[in-house]
Amino acid sequence: MEVTDLAGLQELAHAYGVATEFWGYDGKQKIVPAHTLVQVLAAMGVENINDATLDALIEQRQLRNWYRVLPQVVIARNSGETRVEVHVPHGASVRLEIELESGGWLGMRQCEDFTIPREIDGVLTGQAAFIVPQGIELGYHKLHAYVNEGTEDAQHETVTLIGVPHRLPAVDALYHPESKRSWGMMEQLYSVRSRDSWGIGDLRDLSETCAIFGDFGADFVLINPLHAAQPTGIITPSPYLPVTRRFFNPIYIRPEDIAETAYLSVSERSLVEWAGEKVKQLSLKNTLIDRDAAWKAKREALEVIFRVPRSYSREQEFRRFKELEGEGLENFALWCAIYEKYAGAIPSQLSEINSHEVNQERHDLRERTEFWAWLQWVMDQQLAQAQKCAKAAGMRYGICHDLAVGVHPEGSDTWSIPQAFAKGVGVGAPPDMYNQQGQNWSQPPWNPAALEAMDYTPLRDMARTVLRHAGALRVDHVMGLFRLWWIPNGNSAKDGTYVRFDHEAMVGVLLLEAYRAGAVLIGEDLGTVEPWVRDYLIDRGILGTSVFWFEKQDDGTPLHADQYRRGVFATVDTHDLPPAAGYLAEEHVDLRAKLGLLELSEADTRAQAREERRQVISRLSEYGLLSEESLASIAQGREPATQDLIEAMHLYIARTASVLLGVSLTDAVGERRAQNQPGTDQEYPNWRIPLADGTENVVLVEDLPANPRLKSLVERFTAELRS
Numbered sequence: 001m002e003v004t005d006l007a008g009l010q011e012l013a014h015a016y017g018v019a020t021e022f023w024g025y026d027g028k029q030k031i032v033p034a035h036t037l038v039q040v041l042a043a044m045g046v047e048n049i050n051d052a053t054l055d056a057l058i059e060q061r062q063l064r065n066w067y068r069v070l071p072q073v074v075i076a077r078n079s080g081e082t083r084v085e086v087h088v089p090h091g092a093s094v095r096l097e098i099e100l101e102s103g104g105w106l107g108m109r110q111c112e113d114f115t116i117p118r119e120i121d122g123v124l125t126g127q128a129a130f131i132v133p134q135g136i137e138l139g140y141h142k143l144h145a146y147v148n149e150g151t152e153d154a155q156h157e158t159v160t161l162i163g164v165p166h167r168l169p170a171v172d173a174l175y176h177p178e179s180k181r182s183w184g185m186m187e188q189l190y191s192v193r194s195r196d197s198w199g200i201g202d203l204r205d206l207s208e209t210c211a212i213f214g215d216f217g218a219d220f221v222l223i224n225p226l227h228a229a230q231p232t233g234i235i236t237p238s239p240y241l242p243v244t245r246r247f248f249n250p251i252y253i254r255p256e257d258i259a260e261t262a263y264l265s266v267s268e269r270s271l272v273e274w275a276g277e278k279v280k281q282l283s284l285k286n287t288l289i290d291r292d293a294a295w296k297a298k299r300e301a302l303e304v305i306f307r308v309p310r311s312y313s314r315e316q317e318f319r320r321f322k323e324l325e326g327e328g329l330e331n332f333a334l335w336c337a338i339y340e341k342y343a344g345a346i347p348s349q350l351s352e353i354n355s356h357e358v359n360q361e362r363h364d365l366r367e368r369t370e371f372w373a374w375l376q377w378v379m380d381q382q383l384a385q386a387q388k389c390a391k392a393a394g395m396r397y398g399i400c401h402d403l404a405v406g407v408h409p410e411g412s413d414t415w416s417i418p419q420a421f422a423k424g425v426g427v428g429a430p431p432d433m434y435n436q437q438g439q440n441w442s443q444p445p446w447n448p449a450a451l452e453a454m455d456y457t458p459l460r461d462m463a464r465t466v467l468r469h470a471g472a473l474r475v476d477h478v479m480g481l482f483r484l485w486w487i488p489n490g491n492s493a494k495d496g497t498y499v500r501f502d503h504e505a506m507v508g509v510l511l512l513e514a515y516r517a518g519a520v521l522i523g524e525d526l527g528t529v530e531p532w533v534r535d536y537l538i539d540r541g542i543l544g545t546s547v548f549w550f551e552k553q554d555d556g557t558p559l560h561a562d563q564y565r566r567g568v569f570a571t572v573d574t575h576d577l578p579p580a581a582g583y584l585a586e587e588h589v590d591l592r593a594k595l596g597l598l599e600l601s602e603a604d605t606r607a608q609a610r611e612e613r614r615q616v617i618s619r620l621s622e623y624g625l626l627s628e629e630s631l632a633s634i635a636q637g638r639e640p641a642t643q644d645l646i647e648a649m650h651l652y653i654a655r656t657a658s659v660l661l662g663v664s665l666t667d668a669v670g671e672r673r674a675q676n677q678p679g680t681d682q683e684y685p686n687w688r689i690p691l692a693d694g695t696e697n698v699v700l701v702e703d704l705p706a707n708p709r710l711k712s713l714v715e716r717f718t719a720e721l722r723s
Helices: 006-015 034-043 054-062 169-175 203-215 259-263 266-282 291-306 312-341 356-364 366-392 412-416 448-453 457-467 503-517 531-540 580-584 587-595 602-622 628-635 642-654 665-669 701-706 708-722
Strands: 021-023 029-031 073-077 082-089 094-099 105-107 109-111 118-120 123-132 139-147 155-164 182-187 220-223 244-248 398-403 425-429 439-443 472-475 483-488 497-500 520-523 544-547 568-571 660-664
Touching: 006 034, 006 054, 034 425, 034 483, 034 497, 073 082, 073 503, 082 094, 082 139, 094 123, 155 503, 169 503, 169 520, 182 203, 182 665, 182 708, 203 220, 203 366, 203 398, 203 701, 220 472, 244 312, 244 366, 244 412, 244 457, 266 291, 291 366, 312 356, 312 366, 312 412, 356 366, 366 398, 398 457, 448 503, 457 472, 457 503, 503 520, 503 531, 520 544, 531 544, 580 587, 580 642, 587 602, 602 628, 602 642, 628 642, 642 660, 642 708, 660 665, 660 708, 665 708, 701 708
Parallel strands: 073 155, 182 220, 182 660, 220 398, 398 472, 472 520, 544 568, 568 660
Antiparallel strands: 021 029, 082 123, 094 105, 094 139, 109 123, 118 123, 139 155, 425 439, 425 483, 483 497
16 A cells, blocks of 8 residues: 655654655755655565554554563663663562673662653553663673562563773774874785685785784784685675675685694695695786685685594684584584585575474584584684784784675575564665765665664674674774665665664674774774764774875865874775776776766766876875975976875875874785776676786785885885874
C-alpha cells in the first residue's frame, strides 16, 4: 500500500535515524523521496508501513525504552556521571547495582526524575533515574535492576553497561610540547614484495619494511586492510570488500616462517618448494598481481605444513588461541570449509547457520574447519612477529592496520551473524566533487537496532582482534560510526539517504578496545562530513585526516600550512588517487577520461588540473621549498623536476602543525600508477599494481634501504621535522 502521509513517514524516519533531507556537495538541499524512506525502513526491519499504521509505528519507536525496565545497553564515559533511566510499574520500588568486569560490585544512587507516568500496554508505568558514578572502571560490566524486591511481583533485569574512556591517552602524548613529531610510511602490503615472496607481499615483507623504515625514523607502517577474502576460487582484489573484518587473509602468511616447516621431511619440503617456485618468479616482474595463483600455490604448501605434528607447547598455543577467539573463529572457519567444499556456491539449505544441515556439516568438516582456524593462528603469530620487529626498530606504534567500512554481501559475517545486518540495501557515498555519480560499495550495513540488541559485540570482537598486534588503527570512512549512505537494492548510488548510528556507543566501544591495546585511532574524515563530527572526534582523541590535494582555501588555492588542523594525520595523497608523480602528470585525468568517469569535458577537467598544479608550484615556491634548479626552470618557463616537487610537498606537510604525518611508499620510489580508481570494478586493475619506480621497474623490499629517491625524500622530510 502506497504511503501518502509524507509528514508522518518523515516523522517515522526521524525516529529511526533516517535522514529525510540532506545537503549535496553542490550546496543544494535534497529531499529524500517517500519510496526510498520506505525501502530503508524496511531494511531496518520496520514492516507494514502505510498510512493506517504510521502513528502506531512512531509511538512504538519513540517509547521503546518504556517497554522494558532498563535500556538495551548503557554506555558510560569515565570522565563524568551517566544518567540511566528505568521504567517500572508506577509506585514500584527499584534498585540498581553494577557488577564489574573485574569482579567487584558498585552501587548506584537515585536522582530526581519528575517525568509524568504513562500507560504502557495497559500498565501505568513510571520513570526513575539513577547515576553511574564518575570514574567508572573501563570495561564490559553488568547492570542489574531489582524491582519490588522481596515481593511476589519481584523482577530482576540485567543488561550490559560499557565503561569507556573519554579520550585516548596515547593520542594525548602526541600533543605534548616536548613530544617529537611522529611520521610513518604508508604501503599497500600486497604490492611490496621481496625475492622470496610468493607473488604477493606478505607478513615477512611487513617485518622487513618495519625494520627498514624504523631505522629511517618512522614510528609506524600503515598498511591496507588485511581482512579475509574468499578462501578458495576467485579472490576479490579489493581489500575493502572482505568476507569478514574480524579475521585475516591467510594469503599474507609466509609459509617458510611457520615453526613446523623446520621439521618437514625431504619429500614434504620438496612439495613446499615446488608449490612456491613458479609464483616466486612473479615477484620479480612488473605484471599485475595474481592473487588467485599466489593463494593456490601458498595453500598447497600450507596444507603440507598443517599435517606436520605440532609439539605439545605449540598445540597448547593453538588451543588457547581458539579459546580466545571462541565461537566467532569456529563459525568463520566452518564457513571457509563449507565455501571450499561447494566451490563458493553454498547451497540454500546451508544459508542458516543454526540449521540441522549446517550442524551436520560442522560435524563432517571438522578437519577442514581445524585447518582454516589454524591459518588464523599462524597469521596471528606472524603479525605478532612483525609488530615485534617494528618495536625493536624503535617504532613508537609499529603496525597501523586499516579498517574497511563493511563486508561482502555474501561473506562470512553476513552468514554467521545475519541478524546484525540490514537487508536489501548497500552502502556507499552520495555524489561529491571527485565522484559526481556517487559510489556504491555493494556492502550491507550493520543494522543500528540490531547492534544495540547485541551489545555491540560484533564491533568489539572485530576491534579487539584487529588491534591485538597493532599500535594504531586507521578507520576508513570514519563517518560510518555516525551515519552511512544507504542505497536500496536497485537504486543508483545517487538515490539513497543517510542512516544514523549511535555514535556515542560506536565510538565508545572502539575507544575502549584501542585503550586496551594502547593504540592510536585515525579517522578518515574526508568528503562530506558534518562539522560537529570533527570537533567530536578531536574531543574523543581520534585523529582526523588531511590530504594535501584536498586541502583548499575558499579561492581553490592550496591551504596555507599554518591553517592545517593540528589533530590530524596529514599526507600528500591517498590510495584513491594516483601517486604524486602520476597526479602531477595528469594521469588521473587521462584515466577518468578513458573510463568515461568525467562529469566536465576533458578539456575543462585538464585545464583545472593544470591550474591546480600551477597553484601548487606557486605555493611551494612561496614557502621556499623548491630547489634552485626548479626555481630556475620556472623562471625559464619550464616545469620543475617531478622528484623535487614531490619532496617539496612532503616538506610542506612537515611545516603544518599536524601531530601525525604519513609518507606514501609509492611517492617515495617514484611510482606513477594508481592503486585504485574509484567508480570502477573491472575497467581498471584496482589493487593489483605491484610496487615499481617511475620507469616501471619493480622495486623489491631488498632494494628499499639503498633506493636513492626514497633516501632523498626521507632525509629531507625528517630534517624538516627536526628543524
